[in-house]
Amino acid sequence: MNIEAKPRSPELSVEDPFAAAFAEEDVRGRSLWVDAWHRLLKNRAAVVSGVIMAIMLLMVVVGPMVLPWEGDFTDWDNTSSPPSLETKHWFGTDAVGRDILVRTLEGGRISLLVGLVATLVSLVIGVTYGAIAGYYGGMTDRVMMRVVDIVYALPFMFFVILLMVVFGRNIVLIFVAIGAVNWLDMARIVRGQTLSLKNTEFIEAARACGVDHHSIIRRHIVPNLLGVVMVYVTLTIPQVILVESFLSFLGLGVQEPMSSWGALVNDGAQDMESAPWTLVFPAAFLTVTLYCFNYIGDGMRDALDPKDHL
Amino acid sequence: MALLEVKNLEVSFETPDGVVQAVNGMSFTLDQGETLAIVGESGAGKSQMVLAFMGLLAENGSVRGEALFHGNDLLKMKPRGLNGIRGKQIAMIFQDPMTSLNPFLTIEKQMAEVVMHHQGLRREEAKAHAVEMLRAVRIPDPEERIKQYPHEYSGGMRQRVMIAIGLLCEPELLIADEPSTALDVTVQAQITELVSELRKQTRMSLMLITHDLAAVAEVADRIIVMYAGEAVETGGVDDIFYRPQHPYTRGLLASVPRLDRASDDELQAIPGNPPNLQELPEGCRFRDRCTEAMEQCRKRPPLWVSDDGRSSRCFLPMEGGRTLQNATEPEHDE
Amino acid sequence: MRQEGLLRHAAVRLLGLIPTLLVLITIAFFLIRMAPGGPFDGEKVLPPEIRANLDANYHLDEPLLQQYFRYLGQIITGDFGPSFQYKDWTVNELIAQGFPVSATVGGLAMLLAFVLGTLIGTVAALRQNTAVDYSVMGVAMLGISIPNFVVAPLLILGLAVYAGWLPAGGWDWSWQRMILPVITLALPAIAYIARLTRGSMIEVLHSNYIRTARAKGLPESLVIRRHAFKPAILPVISYMGPATAALITGSVVVERIYSIPGLGSYFVQGALNRDYTLVMGVVVFYGVVIVVLNFIVDLLYAWLNPRIRYSEAP
Numbered sequence: 001m002n003i004e005a006k007p008r009s010p011e012l013s014v015e016d017p018f019a020a021a022f023a024e025e026d027v028r029g030r031s032l033w034v035d036a037w038h039r040l041l042k043n044r045a046a047v048v049s050g051v052i053m054a055i056m057l058l059m060v061v062v063g064p065m066v067l068p069w070e071g072d073f074t075d076w077d078n079t080s081s082p083p084s085l086e087t088k089h090w091f092g093t094d095a096v097g098r099d100i101l102v103r104t105l106e107g108g109r110i111s112l113l114v115g116l117v118a119t120l121v122s123l124v125i126g127v128t129y130g131a132i133a134g135y136y137g138g139m140t141d142r143v144m145m146r147v148v149d150i151v152y153a154l155p156f157m158f159f160v161i162l163l164m165v166v167f168g169r170n171i172v173l174i175f176v177a178i179g180a181v182n183w184l185d186m187a188r189i190v191r192g193q194t195l196s197l198k199n200t201e202f203i204e205a206a207r208a209c210g211v212d213h214h215s216i217i218r219r220h221i222v223p224n225l226l227g228v229v230m231v232y233v234t235l236t237i238p239q240v241i242l243v244e245s246f247l248s249f250l251g252l253g254v255q256e257p258m259s260s261w262g263a264l265v266n267d268g269a270q271d272m273e274s275a276p277w278t279l280v281f282p283a284a285f286l287t288v289t290l291y292c293f294n295y296i297g298d299g300m301r302d303a304l305d306p307k308d309h310l
Numbered sequence: 311m312a313l314l315e316v317k318n319l320e321v322s323f324e325t326p327d328g329v330v331q332a333v334n335g336m337s338f339t340l341d342q343g344e345t346l347a348i349v350g351e352s353g354a355g356k357s358q359m360v361l362a363f364m365g366l367l368a369e370n371g372s373v374r375g376e377a378l379f380h381g382n383d384l385l386k387m388k389p390r391g392l393n394g395i396r397g398k399q400i401a402m403i404f405q406d407p408m409t410s411l412n413p414f415l416t417i418e419k420q421m422a423e424v425v426m427h428h429q430g431l432r433r434e435e436a437k438a439h440a441v442e443m444l445r446a447v448r449i450p451d452p453e454e455r456i457k458q459y460p461h462e463y464s465g466g467m468r469q470r471v472m473i474a475i476g477l478l479c480e481p482e483l484l485i486a487d488e489p490s491t492a493l494d495v496t497v498q499a500q501i502t503e504l505v506s507e508l509r510k511q512t513r514m515s516l517m518l519i520t521h522d523l524a525a526v527a528e529v530a531d532r533i534i535v536m537y538a539g540e541a542v543e544t545g546g547v548d549d550i551f552y553r554p555q556h557p558y559t560r561g562l563l564a565s566v567p568r569l570d571r572a573s574d575d576e577l578q579a580i581p582g583n584p585p586n587l588q589e590l591p592e593g594c595r596f597r598d599r600c601t602e603a604m605e606q607c608r609k610r611p612p613l614w615v616s617d618d619g620r621s622s623r624c625f626l627p628m629e630g631g632r633t634l635q636n637a638t639e640p641e642h643d644e
Numbered sequence: 645m646r647q648e649g650l651l652r653h654a655a656v657r658l659l660g661l662i663p664t665l666l667v668l669i670t671i672a673f674f675l676i677r678m679a680p681g682g683p684f685d686g687e688k689v690l691p692p693e694i695r696a697n698l699d700a701n702y703h704l705d706e707p708l709l710q711q712y713f714r715y716l717g718q719i720i721t722g723d724f725g726p727s728f729q730y731k732d733w734t735v736n737e738l739i740a741q742g743f744p745v746s747a748t749v750g751g752l753a754m755l756l757a758f759v760l761g762t763l764i765g766t767v768a769a770l771r772q773n774t775a776v777d778y779s780v781m782g783v784a785m786l787g788i789s790i791p792n793f794v795v796a797p798l799l800i801l802g803l804a805v806y807a808g809w810l811p812a813g814g815w816d817w818s819w820q821r822m823i824l825p826v827i828t829l830a831l832p833a834i835a836y837i838a839r840l841t842r843g844s845m846i847e848v849l850h851s852n853y854i855r856t857a858r859a860k861g862l863p864e865s866l867v868i869r870r871h872a873f874k875p876a877i878l879p880v881i882s883y884m885g886p887a888t889a890a891l892i893t894g895s896v897v898v899e900r901i902y903s904i905p906g907l908g909s910y911f912v913q914g915a916l917n918r919d920y921t922l923v924m925g926v927v928v929f930y931g932v933v934i935v936v937l938n939f940i941v942d943l944l945y946a947w948l949n950p951r952i953r954y955s956e957a958p
Contacts, residue, residue, distance in 0.1 A: 045782075150664045154671070155930045157893035158911070162675050162923070165915045242791055249793045249897065250912060262793070269797040269901070273805055283794040290789035298785075366855055369772070389864065397861030404859075409852040413951055414874045423870070424860050459950040475860070 036227070039303040046299025049292035056289060060108040069099035071106045072257050083277055092277040094267060103259055104282045110260040111286065114174055115241040119233055121179025122240075126186025127229060133187070134194025135213070145191065148184055156181040160243065164252040171254055178243050182236060189232055193225050227304045234297035238290040245286060261286035312339035312378075313483060313515050319375035321355065321362045321539075330587045332358040332371075334539040340483070345509065345516040347526035347547075349562070350536035353584055356519045357405070357487050359536075364402060364485070365392050379483075398428040401476035403505075405488040407468035411460040417444075417471055418456045424478045443474040447504060466497035470504070477508060484509070485517045490525075502529065524566045527551060532619070535559050538584050538595040545620040555614070555622040555629070557600045594624070602626065654943055661935050668931040669719065669924075673712055676920050702728070715924070724925035729917045735925035738910055743929070745815060746899065746906035750891050752826045757833035757887070762877055764834070765841025766868070769876075772846055781842065787835025792894050796828045796901040813903040825902045829894050833887050837880050845876040874948060881945050885938035892930055 040046055064071065068088055075089070075097035083092040083100075091100035133144040163177040197203060206216050245262025247253035249269075254260050261282050268279030321333035333355040340346050348356045361367050363377035363384045377384040379400065384392065396402075404410040412420055421440035425431045431439065437456070444452035447470040460468055469489060476484055486505055490498035506529045509516045518526055526533065526547070533550045535543040535558065543556040554560045561580040582599040585591055593608040594600070600607070606625055614628035615621045622628040690698070699705045703714060718725060724735035768780045803824065804812035811821050848854060849872055857871040858864075896908035907926055914922035 150667050154664070154668050155889055155892065155927065155934055157889075157896070158927050158930065159671070159675070161896075161911075161915055162672065162927070165918070165923075166675055166678055238789065245791060246793065246893075246897065249791075250900070252915075262791075265791075265794055265797075269793070272797050272801055276801060279797055279801075283798070287786075287790045287794060290791070291786060294785055294789050364859060366858055368850070393861040393863055395861065396859055402859040404852060404856060406852055410856045412853040412857065412871050412875075414949070415871070419870075423862065423866075427860075427862055427866075461951050472856075475856075 036300075036303040040299055043299040043302065045295045046303075049295040049299075052288065053292045053296070056108070056285070056292075057112070060105050060112060063105040064102055064109075067099070067102050067105075069102045071102045071259070072098065074098055082275070091281045092275065094275070094278050095271055100264075100278055100281050103264060104261070104285055107259040107261045107264045107282060108285055108289075110171070110254055110258060111241050111244060111262070111289070114171070114178070114244040114260065115237040117175045118178040118182065118240045118244070119236045121175055122182040122186055122236060123229070123233060125179065126183035127190050127225070129183065130187035130190025130192075131194050131225070134191035135198055135216075137195065137198075141191070141195075145188075148187055152184050157243070157246075160247065161250070161252060164247060171258070174244060174247070174253060178240050182240060182243075186229070186232055186236070189228055190225055193228055197225075231297055231301045231304060234293060234300055238293035238297075241286070241293075242290060261289075313342050313344075313380065314340040314517075315376075315378040316359075316363065317376040317378070319359060319362065319373065319377060321358050321367070321371060321373050323368070324370045324372070325588075328588045331590060332539055332587060333362065336375075336536075336539075336541055338534055338541065338544065340515055340517060342482070343513050343515055345506070345518060345529055345531045347518045347520065347530035347533045348536060349520055349523050349526065349533055351584055352521055353587075354536040355539040356536055360402070360485055360487060360517070360519060364396060364400065365389075394428075397424055397481075398479045399481050400483045400485065401479070401481040403469070403472045403476050403484070403486045403489045406492050407465055407472055408492065410472055411468055413460050416457055416459055417463075421456070421471075421475055421478060424475060428479050439478065440474070443478055444471070446477070446508070447471070447474045449474070465493050466501065469493060469497075469501050473501075473505060473508070477512075480512060481514060483515045483517065485519070487519045488521070489518075491521070498525075505529075523550075523562050535562065538590065539587060540595070540623070541621070542596065542624070543620075543622045546618075549620055553629070555620070555626070555631075556596075556624050557602050557626070558596050561599075561601075650943070650946060653946060654939075657939055657942060661939060664935055665928075665931060669716065669928055670712075672924055672927045672931075673715060674708075676918075676923055677708060677711075702726075719928060724928070725921045727914075727919055727922045729914065729919035729922060735921050738922060739907060739925060739929055742905060742907035742910050745904060746892075746895050746908060748817075749822065749825050749829060749898070749904065749906065750888075750895055752822065753829035753833065753891060754884075754887065756826060756830040757837055758880070758884075760830075761834045761837025762841045762880060765838040765843075766845055766873075766876070768838065768842045769845035769849065770868070777842075781839065784835040784838045787831050788839070790831075792828050792832065793897045793901065795831055796824070796898060799824050799828060800901070813901070815902075815904045821902075825898050825904060828902075829891060829898050832894070833891065836887070837883065840879050840883055841876060844879045845872060848872045848876045851875075878945065878949060881941060881948065884944075885934075885941040888937045889934050892934065 069075070075087075075093060077097070078087045078089055078093050079095055079097040081087055081089055081093050081097075083090055087093075089099050089101070091104065093099055094103070129144065129148075133141045160177050160181055163173065167173050203216060241261075244253055244260060245265065248260045248262030249266040251266065253262055264282035265279060265286065268275075268282060272279045316339070317337050319333055319336040320331075323330040323332060336355075336359055338346070348359075350356050358367070358371070362371070362373040365384070365387075367373060373385060375385065379395065382391075384395070387395075411417075418437055418440060421443065422431075422433060422436035425436045425439055426433065441452045441456055444456060449455055449467060449470055455463075460471075463471065473489070484505075489505060490501040493501060502525060505516070505518075508514075516529075518530060520526055523533075523535075530547050532544070532546055534541050535550070535556065537558050543550065543554070543559045545553075545555075550559060551563065554563055558580070561578070564578040565580060580599055585595055585598070591597060592610075594603075594611045597603045597607045604625060611623050611625050612633040613621060613623045614631035614633055616628065616631040618630075620628065620631065622631065696705070703711055706714070715725075722736075724739070727733045727735050727738055730738060764780055764784070768777045771777045800812045803810050810824055813821075815821055854867060854871055857867045862870075892908075895906060896912060898904070899906040899908040900912060907930070910922060911926040913919070914926065
């Protein structure tokens with residue numbers, strides 16, 4: 001992908017009145033993206049979070065393959081046993097002797113998968129909807145955004161719960177249900193960006209050259225939205241993971257034998273007085289993941305839009 | 311004793327791309343009742359110099375030197391001491407009247423708080439005083455308009471309000487930082503006129519900061535010309551206009567339309583741009599744009615001073631002046 | 645003049661609420677009716693005549709569209725009908741029972757979040773880029789990231805089970821039993837409000853009118869209180885609408901963990917038991933609560949911000 005050709009000038013952080021005058025010539029060669037990347041690398045919290053997430057991903061994918069236990073294996077010799085090296089249950093076991101470490105990693109697969117897929121669903125719906133509304137403008141825009149406003153005011157969590165109750169608890173439905181209610185913010189942001197982009201000169205130029213609507217949206221507007229969408233995706237993933245774990249915690253999410261961090265936290269909360277490790281480990285994995293995603297998203301936002309990053 | 315004496319003031323900013331030296335060794339005095347104009351292109355450091363001794367620099371700015379007000383160094387004062395002077399003895403009017411008033415408070419609140427805080431007036435007295443002051447800056451129907459919010463005022467009217475706020479405590483020094491730049495041309499003249507008229511009525515000193523040399527011709531007693539963070543020439547208003555010494559001052563004058571010049575004289579803009587304040591050139595800062603640049607301009611030019619308070623920093627000799635040997639550090643012995 | 649504008653603005657916004665509520669009711673109604681199984685598919689099979697009787701009694705034998713309009717007409721009069729599950733109760737009675745509990749916990753949490761959040765955010769903004777700022781904002785990020793169903797068990801474990809200072813759950817309107825649920829519910833909102841306040845406070849403190857206020861010689865504390873606070877909390881005010889929705893959602897979990905007989909508990913029970921009328925009632929009721937609170941927040945925002953003009957069409 002050729003990101004060098006973005007016709008956007010980098011925004012300068014202007015704390016003092018002089019920088020703007022002189023920085024122009026220094027920065028001209030660098031593109032917005034290279035610039036943003038350098039700023040992101042300077043953000044220690046974001047970099048550390050990125051490294052932790054990479055390790056987490058590796059553990060979740062590889063871990064269950066190399067660990068000595070199967071997720072659904074019940075070790076009747078060691079039920080509710082605390083973390084120990086001797087029993088090879090490093091995070092301990094639950095009431096029926098299942099290994100918490102393996103279950104946590106397997107639950108992580110589901111949680112992260114839901115996070116990614118449901119975000120993708122909301123991304124596709126939101127970007128399409130927002131770009132169309134913003135690009136066509138006028139009546140189309142007004143009607144489409146009025147719909148968003150109305151849906152926005154609904155207690156969306158209750159609808160997800162209703163959907164789960166009505167259509168039963170399967171994982172595909174979780175993707176769709178969460179994605180389908182999460183696209184509103186994305187649509188709003190994309191629409192706003194499209195509106196402001198559409199009147200810029202290079203779009204005018206493309207239109208003057210007779211490029212048709214679909215090509216303009218696909219080739220010019222969508223690539224330019226990439227920055228803001230990337231930031232938003234990073235911030236949506238933890239939200240979605242949170243919603244899934246929320247549902248699973250209520251018993252409305254993924255069902256046995258499948259598990260997710262939310263379901264594990266729910267299990268753990270039942271036995272927390274006798275076996276607190278069953279609560280603490282999945283809870284820690286879940287929290288660390290959400291924490292890291294939030295920091296990465298924050299860092300990306302600051303890097304791409306240094307204005308509020310004084 | 312001078313009302314304000316600034317000695318060797320330095321202002322720099324810490325930015326992600328390095329240190330920016332905004333003001334470099336500025337020294338000057340301002341007497342009671344005097345009008346001093348500080349002239350220079352935008353970015354010359356005029357505003358930052360004033361903000362520095364008013365304690366209003368951005369967090370990434372730092373200041374060195376002295377700024378003696380009635381002999382007390384403003385730069386060494388505690389916040390409490392400085393607050394006793396700001397708004398009471400030294401008032402300030404800013405460049406952009408559209409954003410300089412708080413949009414969430416009525417004009418009444420923003421005016422009354424000044425006298426209530428500094429003079430201990432009660433709300434009713436403060437309001438009456440504020441109404442009088444609005445009348446003085448010729449805001450029609452002040453009793454009604456004082457109840458309004460800033461967004462209900464035009465730009466020129468807001469600047470009048472800013473002036474009224476500045477004058478509430480009858481300050482000894484009014485600093486006007488480009489008070490008319492952001493306004494329409496017709497309103498500009500009114501504001502400048504109003505400021506100088508109000509100054510004449512009181513015994514107040516005025517420091518006028520502007521990029522427009524022509525605008526201060528009738529108002530100022532003395533002029534300091536600033537370039538790239540330092541004073542290149544200082545002198546009385548007639549000296550500057552009729553006997554300019556520094557090539558930069560001459561360049562500025564050549565770019566100003568004047569009635570006393572033949573109409574077929576061409577107006578000349580100074581070519582080029584001011585230097586990057588992060589990488590200031592060795593020697594004369596105006597060198598690259600100067601029509602009279604010489605080989606020796608690569609070295610630091612000397613400061614010429616005369617007994618009548620003129621000065622110029624250039625290798626070209628100043629008429630009636632002598633050079634100070636240590637040109638980088640102007641002398642401060644009394 | 646301003647008052648009139650504000651009133652007209654309010655009226656227009658109020659009319660705008662109607663389609664929102666209509667969509668809400670419609671979606672909820674048809675969604676729940678699509679569910680396989682009905683309220684009387686209980687443990688034992690009922691004799692057909694009794695079943696028919698029951699269905700007729702609850703109008704379940706009518707065409708769906710007719711039921712829909714019947715329900716609409718009913719709701720307009722404020723009647724949510726009888727509960728299917730709790731045989732002797734109407735939905736109105738259940739709401740009347742559960743809502744005060746939920747509203748108390750939610751209201752206290754919101755109050756706590758607003759006070760603590762703006763305070764923490766302001767402190768961080770005034771100490772921008774210092775150790776205080778970084779650590780406060782790091783904790784705030786944790787507050788946003790850590791789900792309340794993780795916080796709640798940990799709080800119970802620490803403060804109730806091990807320390808024994810507070811009861812682990814239950815409800816009797818005593819402050820001891822309110823502390824943990826309120827804190828759990830408020831935590832993410834505190835964190836979010838603190839971050840919002842910090843950001844906008846920093847922006848406001850860099851504005852020209854704050855420079856003017858300082859140039860007037862006002863003490864810094866007065867500059868913050870009188871000149872900076874109001875503009876800085878405006879984003880917080882507009883966040884209060886979404887915050888309410890988040891709080892209500894969160895209350896479902898919190899009420900379950902702490903065994904609080906609030907509306908959220910009824911909702912989960914109703915959803916699991918396909919208690920159509922109860923679920924519908926709660927969704928519509930909460931929809932109205934959220935919509936009305938958003939409306940109040942909107943008015944509050946307009947009232948606080950003198951620059952808002954009302955001349956434009958909505």
